[in-house]
Amino acid sequence: MPRDRAADRSHVPGWALASAVAAPVGMIGGWTVAAALQDAFDPVRETISALAASDATAPGVMTAGLALTGVAHVVTAAGLRPLPRAARALHALGGVATLAVAALPVDVSARPHGIAAGIGFVALALWPAAAWRPAGRGVLSRRVALTAATVLSGLLVLFVAELQGVTPDGGAATGLTERLVAGAQALWPLVVVVALRREQGRTRRP
Numbered sequence: 001m002p003r004d005r006a007a008d009r010s011h012v013p014g015w016a017l018a019s020a021v022a023a024p025v026g027m028i029g030g031w032t033v034a035a036a037l038q039d040a041f042d043p044v045r046e047t048i049s050a051l052a053a054s055d056a057t058a059p060g061v062m063t064a065g066l067a068l069t070g071v072a073h074v075v076t077a078a079g080l081r082p083l084p085r086a087a088r089a090l091h092a093l094g095g096v097a098t099l100a101v102a103a104l105p106v107d108v109s110a111r112p113h114g115i116a117a118g119i120g121f122v123a124l125a126l127w128p129a130a131a132w133r134p135a136g137r138g139v140l141s142r143r144v145a146l147t148a149a150t151v152l153s154g155l156l157v158l159f160v161a162e163l164q165g166v167t168p169d170g171g172a173a174t175g176l177t178e179r180l181v182a183g184a185q186a187l188w189p190l191v192v193v194v195a196l197r198r199e200q201g202r203t204r205r206p
Helices: 003-009 014-037 059-079 085-103 110-130 142-163 174-204
Strands: none
Touching: 014 059, 014 174, 059 085, 059 174, 085 110, 110 142, 110 174, 142 174
16 A cells, blocks of 8 residues: 555544534533523433424424534544544444434434434444454554443443333433433544544654
């Protein structure tokens, strides 16, 4: 492989950092603003999707937040060139599914909304497990990548258990656990991008 092409594949561009920042801004910022506008909303019990339902006070706020997050994941996946293709494909799939969630309000298209949300949550929980490389260090090491996937998957399992009401509290913390997993999934790509760009900067120093 020509040297310049190899260097390009190991480079994480600045726009990937911008999109990685946009993902948690869209997700966390979206639910924060939407919940503040919603009358008598319980963020511990009620889901993020309820904020984007057609009968919500300001559904456009959470819908825009979800759409921004979905686009940001797709763009970031395109910029994470040092990662294996499988990891980038799963990350992008999570972004596309998040866009579908934004386009399908839970009270209008309950089943498609649920399917899209499930695909998105699973893809965004598993993509770190595909991101490690045999000689990778830091976030690309096997230990860190698998630990990240395990934590994200564990949070997802906890949320599903709350959603199904099979936890000791009978699902009283459904909204809280969803925010934990969705927030963590939105933040992890930023962690990866920042770490890779720092490593990239160190390798360029004389």
